[in-house]
Amino acid sequence: MANLSNHFLVASPNLHNYTFAKTVFYISDHDEELGAVGVVINKPIGKQLEKVFQGLNALDNKHLLTEKYLFWGGPMCTDSGYFLHNITTYGSPVFELTNNKNLLIEMLHNNDCDELFISLGYTAIQEIQLEEEIKNGNWLVVPALKDLIFDVDPMDRYEEALHLLGVKNFNQLLSSYEIGEHLLYT
Secondary structure (H helix, E strand, O other), X not given: OOOOOOEEEEEOOOOOOOOOOOXXXXXXXXXXXXXEEEEEOOOEEEXXXXXXXXXXXXXXXXXXXXXXXXEEOOOEEXXXXXXXXXXXXXOEOOEEEEOOHHHHHHHHHOOOOOOOEEEEEEEEEOHHHHHHHHHOOOEXXXXXXXXXXXXXXXXXXXXXXXXXXXXXXXXHHHHHHHHHHHHHHO
């Protein structure tokens, strides 16, 4: 399988797993032996980051975080925070997933909040499982765009990710899956 680092996995409408239905998963790291690691980018928890960082008295620019939310990144280590930070390589933005608190505080002190995504937990998929789920049509793969992570409203990210795949009418796609499933089970 090709390296899927810096790609999105977009849940197909036939993925009925409650945890990952209508999910957009950003793959920050993919290894052919170990699998993929990343975060779900379209499931905000509902807490503004300004409130999350309320206890950091040394942080003067908390107001920059009022429009940013904390996300559910996946089922792994949900008691820990993880964030994406830009490690531009070869002129293309690539985002690394880390939980390095010092790096995060440095970014916040430098007003580097425009491209800030913080989640509780992350997602990891073993290589064999990833290959099988893509082959079965559970996940659609598309190169990642930073705008989808940072500029698009979280509630619109799933539909926008489908647009990247050329799907213009989500309801029509969903109907075609439902019709197909109905025909399979009758």
